[in-house]
Amino acid sequence: MLGKFTSRNDIIPLFKDGMTIMNGGFANKGMPERIIDLVLESGARHLKLISNDTGDPNETVGRLVHEGRIDKVICSHIGMNAETVALYGEGKIEIEFCPQGSLMERIRAGGSGLGGVLTKTGLGTMMQEGKQIIEVDGENYVLETALRADISMVRCRMADPLGNLAYRGTSRNTNALVAMAGDITIVDSDLLVEMDEIGLDHIHTPGVFIDKVLAD
Amino acid sequence: MDIRNRIAKRVAAFFQPGDVVNLGIGMPSLCPNYSDPTVLFHTENGLIGTGPTATGLHSMTNFTNASGQAITPLPGAVSFDSATSFAIVRSGRLAATVLGALQVAENGDLANWARPGYMVGMGGAMDLVCGVRKVIIAMELCTKKGDPKILKECSFPLTGKGVVDHIVTEQCVIDVTPDGLVLTDIIEGVTPEDIASKIEPDLKVSDNLKIMES
Numbered sequence: 001m002l003g004k005f006t007s008r009n010d011i012i013p014l015f016k017d018g019m020t021i022m023n024g025g026f027a028n029k030g031m032p033e034r035i036i037d038l039v040l041e042s043g044a045r046h047l048k049l050i051s052n053d054t055g056d057p058n059e060t061v062g063r064l065v066h067e068g069r070i071d072k073v074i075c076s077h078i079g080m081n082a083e084t085v086a087l088y089g090e091g092k093i094e095i096e097f098c099p100q101g102s103l104m105e106r107i108r109a110g111g112s113g114l115g116g117v118l119t120k121t122g123l124g125t126m127m128q129e130g131k132q133i134i135e136v137d138g139e140n141y142v143l144e145t146a147l148r149a150d151i152s153m154v155r156c157r158m159a160d161p162l163g164n165l166a167y168r169g170t171s172r173n174t175n176a177l178v179a180m181a182g183d184i185t186i187v188d189s190d191l192l193v194e195m196d197e198i199g200l201d202h203i204h205t206p207g208v209f210i211d212k213v214l215a216d
Numbered sequence: 217m218d219i220r221n222r223i224a225k226r227v228a229a230f231f232q233p234g235d236v237v238n239l240g241i242g243m244p245s246l247c248p249n250y251s252d253p254t255v256l257f258h259t260e261n262g263l264i265g266t267g268p269t270a271t272g273l274h275s276m277t278n279f280t281n282a283s284g285q286a287i288t289p290l291p292g293a294v295s296f297d298s299a300t301s302f303a304i305v306r307s308g309r310l311a312a313t314v315l316g317a318l319q320v321a322e323n324g325d326l327a328n329w330a331r332p333g334y335m336v337g338m339g340g341a342m343d344l345v346c347g348v349r350k351v352i353i354a355m356e357l358c359t360k361k362g363d364p365k366i367l368k369e370c371s372f373p374l375t376g377k378g379v380v381d382h383i384v385t386e387q388c389v390i391d392v393t394p395d396g397l398v399l400t401d402i403i404e405g406v407t408p409e410d411i412a413s414k415i416e417p418d419l420k421v422s423d424n425l426k427i428m429e430s
Binding site for chain 1: 259260261262263276277278279280282283284289295296297298299301302305306335336337338339340341342343346347373374375376377378
């Protein structure tokens with residue numbers, strides 16, 4: 001296949017037990033559905049998931065929870081997914097809540113070679129518990145540490161053979177950040193396009209961040 | 217007007233022409249029906265210029281609100297990634313955010329994301345109350361059981377400390393000020409004493425108390 005375009009059979013074996021995976025998208029929309037299929041097919045278990053949310057019960061990324069593949073989630077909320085809420089209540093899944101803006105900055109930092117970010121979000125709430133408080137110019141900030149994943153899973157609108165990506169509308173949201181923070185980054189694109197078809201001023205994620213684009 | 221629309225209409229009166237405003241899910245989503253047409257709405261999942269719920273051919277999976285419902289991007293809308301979305305939130309570019317509440321304290325502490333035995337995450341609420349210029353709470357004055365929600369101190373986990381500016385309920389508007397809670401608007405047929413009896417903290421009455429449309 002051309003460039004980073006990759007067959008599903010070459011992607012499935014990449015997923016291994018105990019890995020940390022990161023998922024783009026928000027509230028079931030803009031999620032890398034066909035890569036989630038491949039995680040299920042791989043049989044990988046005891047995964048740690050970093051995602052804005054866990055989708056609806058047995059929908060999108062919620063399928064990984066439904067099939068019992070996830071041991072821990074780092075996310076901003078689980079309220080849409082009664083299965084996750086129930087497993088959390090029974091102590092069968094570990095949840096680390098993180099304010100959404102801080103979660104996004106942690107992922108951006110992880111993808112940018114940074115150790116973390118300083119934010120006022122969560123000061124004076126239980127979200128500062130166990131975290132360093134750092135004073136800068138007389139103001140207190142919470143240190144939020146960087147997040148990376150063994151595999152990042154991204155959904156986009158267009159991908160070319162170099163892995164240059166363009167998103168559409170609100171589906172860019174967490175995908176553009178998740179795309180930067182994986183040791184291996186795999187893309188589910190609505191459209192596969194030719195070199196230069198996106199237009200160099202209209203590329204949102206440079207292909208240098210991307211390893212594989214699902215192409216069959 | 218039903219209670220939800222009554223509250224939404226009064227909340228919208230806080231918006232100024234040209235403001236960019238973030239709306240929480242539920243009752244706050246009714247505010248655009250009563251807002252100045254130059255007010256733009258931000259949705260934290262990555263767009264400024266959110267329009268009405270979209271149906272049929274206009275319903276696109278790539279244009280949704282924070283609940284995942286399809287919306288219509290208005291002319292002039294712009295989409296962006298989530299780091300940019302929260303840069304807009306934390307840096308004070310938004311004039312207001314409208315959120316629900318479980319409890320509000322007299323010093324402006326807000327609890328709206330968890331209660332004992334039920335913790336499902338805060339989403340973007342902690343970032344919103346931390347950085348947006350004005351935090352407006354849209355809620356009913358008391359719980360369904362009739363217990364007060366405006367308290368001397370919140371007992372539930374906080375969303376933010378000292379962050380609330382205005383509380384709009386079906387009976388009144390209360391401002392959080394350095395001198396305590398001040399009643400600014402009230403519906404006909406209700407007295408300031410009635411409101412004071414339904415909240416825990418002391419309530420001052422504005423010299424310029426207005427009648428709230430009901």
